[in-house]
Amino acid sequence: MSQPESDTPFKIEYAQRVNRLPPYLFGRINKMIYDKRVSGDDVIELGMGNPSDPPEDMVIEKLVEAARDPKNHRYSKNNGIANLRREVGAKYFKKYGVNVDPDDEVMVCLGSKEGFSHMCLALMGPGDTAIVPAPYFPVHVYAVALASGNVISLDVTNSDKFLSDIAYTCETLYPKPKLLILCYPHNPSSVVVEQAFFDEVVKLAKKYNLMVISDFAYADVAFDGYKPPSFLASEGAKEVGVEFTTMSKGYNMAGWRVGFCAGNRQMITALGTIKGYYDYGMFQAIQIAAIVALRNTDAAVEEQSRIYQGRRDALCDGLVRLGWEDARPKAGMFVWQPIPEPWRSKMSTMDFAMMLLEKGNVAVSPGSGFGPAGEGFLRMSLVENEERLRQAVRHIKTCLKDESVEASV
Structure with a gap:
């Protein structure tokens, strides 16, 4: 016999995470x-930091060739094919002097964001706490939250104070933090560090039994002779943590989703356990093309940095002419720009960004989208060409001029 229908609407309940x-x-x-x-x-x-330039022709051609091979359409190993892991190891040794075992200390990820998120799932749980830099790249907080962990964000703008704040937090918080998340060159603030900073991080990690994840997404994009250091190049780093890198930025392969995790083999084993339940590995043709990119396109990666440096200068020179602070970064794909007065006192960062978009047709990221520490700043990406960036400055100038006139009427 059929049951009477209920008048109560069916309710979809989301998970607490x-x-x-x-x-x-x-x-x-x-x-x-x-x-x-x-x-x-x-x-x-x-x-958005969405690269607009294509990869090198030889990389695309290798992708096409590999995609025509029927063998490459089968499931792939979820830790990446051996030759690609060897190329990652070769790059670490050539560029940073770091030895990583491609069999146990390197894993291929579907972009560094996927790898980072699954690493948090492997390491964090209810009651566990992670320290993240503030302002923060959203996934550094969201991935911890999705793993049911808690977040403490510490100001990243002064590196010495950041280190002392980490120590103080570990001394005073109970239970002690379990994970330290780092990101240098930092997104969104573009703060950079030298190798000595990571040396101190390793000491802190050992003292407080603190696992470390270094998000090294902007390793290949640096300016004015600055060379971003690798966390793994500090003595003892592999004992306490891992580092995520990506081919999205310097290699212009953002949509290809090619990332890597290298470092502590126990943490990588934990990541592999999670990935084994979630995916079957990256399309093998993409991995083969990535090998070609790592082996043969160092000069193109360096040239891409010079392109970004030219864009940085075009944008920052224009903003300085408007009377804005010169905030040109040493690395990364973004300018972390303080909003000038009187606008900073007159309106929120979100309202300022909306005004630039509504009246000037220029879209920027409001700093408040990166946590409370971002209030008063804009994140402006360098993905447009130099002429478009100069055009953006002209639009901003007209927008603020018109707004001033309206305010005075």
Whole structure:
């Protein structure tokens, strides 16, 4: 006999880990970008660090060739094919003097973001705490939250103070933090460090039994002779942590989703355990093309940094002419720009960003989207060419001039 239908609406209940996620602060901006483009407006997109340049021709050609091989369409090993892991090891030795065992100390990831998130799932659980830099790249917080862990964010702008704050937190918090998440060159603030900083991190990690994840996404994009150091190049680093790198930036392979984890073999084993349940590895043709990129395109990666440096100078020179602070970074794909007065005192960072988009057709990321420490700043990406960046500056100038006139009426 059929049961009477209930008048109560069926309820979908999310997992608590999803309910703990903060609101997505870029939603308003993304909707306005979409609406403007639908209506025919030319929006200059400086919000997302989405590389606009293609990989080298030889890399694309190898992808096509490998994709035509029927053997490459089978499931692949979830830790990556051996030759690709060997190339990662070779790059670490050649560039940083670091020896990593490609069999046990390197793993291929579907982009560093996937690897980082699954590493958090492997290491964190209810009651566990991670220290993250503030302002923070959102996944550094969200991945911990999705793993049911807690986050303590510490100001990253002064490196010596950041180290002392880590020590103080470990001394005073109970239970002690379990994980330290680092990101240098830092996204979003573009703060950089030297090798001595990581030497001190290793000492702290050993003293407080603190595992370390270094997010080294911008390893290949640096300016004015600065060379970003690898966490793994500090003595004892492999005893306490791992490092994630990616081919998204310097190699222009963002959509290919090729990342790597290298370092502590026990942490990599834990990551492999999680990945074994979640995926079957990266498309093998992409891995073969990535080998070609790592072996043969060092000069192109260096040239890409010079391209980004030219874009940085075009944007920053223009903003300085408007009277803004010169905030040109030493590395990375972003300018972390303080909002000038009187705007900084007149409105929130989100409102300022919305004004630039609504009236100037320039999309930027409001600093508040990277946590409270980002209030008062804009993150502006360097993915557009130099002429488009100069055009963005002209739009900003007109927008703020018109806004000043309106305010005085």
